[in-house]
Amino acid sequence: MQQFLTWCQEQGIRYNNVDIKQTDYAGHGLFLNSTWNDSTSSLVHIPQNLVLTASTLLTLSTKFVNVLDTALSPSTLPLDQRIQLPGNDRTSLRLFLAYEINQDKKQNNESSFWQHYIHSLPSLSFFQENHVLFLDPDDLLFQLLEGTSIASSIRAKQASLKREWDHLHALWDMTFEDWLLADTLFWSRVVRLTNGDTNNDDDDDGTGDLALIPFFDLANHSTQPTIRWQLSNDGLDLVPFDVPIRDGTELCLSYGQKPNQELLFLHGFTLEDNPVVGQTTFSLSPFLNPGMDEESALKCQWLQQLDQFKPLLVLTQPSQSGLFGQTGWTFESICMMYLAALDQDDKSSSVQLSLEGKKLTTWNDLSSAVEVLPHAPVIQLRVVMMLLDASRYHLQQISDHDTILEESDDLSERNLTCHIVRYRDEERQRLQQSVDSLSQLSEELMQNPVVKDYLDAMNADDDS
Known part of the structure; x- marks a missing residue:
């Protein structure tokens, strides 16, 4: 780390009254x-020349x-345009x-300008x-996550x-671990430089350059940050949110309003x-799969037309809004389940979706x-029962792996365990809340006269 700090000073990074220390939770x-x-x-x-964006890579x-020129498509565009296309910057x-x-691992290789920055980043181990x-899927910690969205x-x-990696590794002798490490470093350290001149990292409208910034990226996350960043004419500054800041205080940024699921997935920790x-997510495909039948395929085509x-x-x-508000399922999720629950008898069978002759577009x-x-x-009861079955299934998967914690003493010594358990408990509580609220709603719908008449008719058909 001392070599990195010497390099920082040589490159014009100023950090008066700031020390770098090891933390017990985040490097x-x-x-x-x-x-x-x-x-x-x-x-x-941080001087401007140390703010690494996609565009500045063209000066390396x-x-x-040449690697970038080979890797980025479409080849019909000049490289300086290709590099700015969505996804190509990442x-x-x-x-x-x-x-x-990869270059740093090679012996007798000419030192890169960025060598000391690379050495300051967390290692593969x-x-x-x-x-x-x-x-690995066979790891007990991964098994502990079974049933959760993550x-x-x-x-x-x-x-x-x-x-x-299958597409890119021919560019040089890049291992899959190199690519996995590079991706994890990127997502755990990148910042978006918005078009405004100041930012506290809570807002991200998708505009502005993505950047990697030496020294800056040592600042950890807090929901009560002590510092924020702002752009200047000659670089980027870390400035206090409020003063005074006491001696010994850790200088933390806000990485944005992120739930524990996102923090664990991108950064490896929870709060x-x-x-x-947070959110729990289920795939729509078990309920509405275009491979099931023609009707499902048509419904999926209609969905894909939505923004x-x-x-x-x-x-x-x-929430308190609507019939399904208390269940916690979003409005769009309920709409997708409405579509899955509708059948030919409900007159819902074309890409230009219509019900009772009315064209639907939103x-x-x-x-x-x-x-x-x-x-x-009746349609609403179908939705409730499908979501209830799915919630119970995932909740049971989580419960089935509870014994891992009880039977594996060595897990308590692993750094990730407490974060996985915290996230897992949050997801379990959310699923249990879904089961409880959906169960209550199903009981209410079962008492609805329309549902009773429908069930009576179904029973009569069965008897005949």
Whole structure:
């Protein structure tokens, strides 16, 4: 770390009254070494030439620029345009990290300008002990996550990275571990430089450059940050939120309003009493799979016409709005389940979805049309029972793995265990709340006269 600090000073990074210390929860952090009362001066200044964005990568070595030119598509566009396309900025910065990591491992290789920065970053062994993305499916900690949303997210991310690596590793002798490490470093340290001149990292509208910034990225996260960043004419500054800041205080940024699920997935930690409510997500495909039948395929085509559609059912904080508000399932999730619950008898069979002759083009159209159907309570009961079965299934999966904690004494010594248990308990509580509220709603719907008449008719058909 001392070599890195010497390099920082040589490159013009100023950090008066700030020390780097090891923390007991997140590697290194920034700490104030004397009380700070100045609200106008910066605690840390990073020169502009050390702010790494996709565009600045084009100024690096010819060999690396050739890597970018080969890796990024479409080849019909100039590289300086390609690198700015959605997704290519992320790929470029991850390639930079993977390339530097790989070059650093080679003996007798000419030292890179960024060598000391790369050495300051967490190592592969650190992430293997402290990040869920490095868990093997046979690992007991991964098994402890079964039934939770993050288990499927980890599998999907690992598979996605493997596909990327299959495409990219021919550029040089990059190992899959290099690519996995580069991706994890990127997501745990990247910041978006918004178009405004100041930011506290709570807002991200998707505009502005993604950046990797030496020294800056040592600042850890807090829901009560002591510092924020702001752009200046010649770089980036870390400035106090409020003064005075006492001697010995850790200087923390806000990484944004992130629930424990996101913090665990991206950064490898959770927060006790995190005020940000998390989400549980289920895939829509078990309920509405285009491979099931033609009707499901048509319904999925209709869904794909909606803006920003994702085939995920989302369970979050209960509300007071609507029939399903207390269950915690989002409005869009209920609409998707409405669609899954409708059948040919409900007149819902075309891409230009219609109910009772009315063309539907939005979530609100779909919800309103279902709710005025004469047998709407029957459709709603179908939705309740499907969500109830899914919630019980995932809740049971979590409970089935409780014995892992009881039978494996060595898990208590692993850094990730407490964070996985905290997130797991949150997800269990959310699923239990879903089961309880859906069960109550099903009882209420079963007493609805329309539902009773429908069930009586079904029983009569069975008897005949």
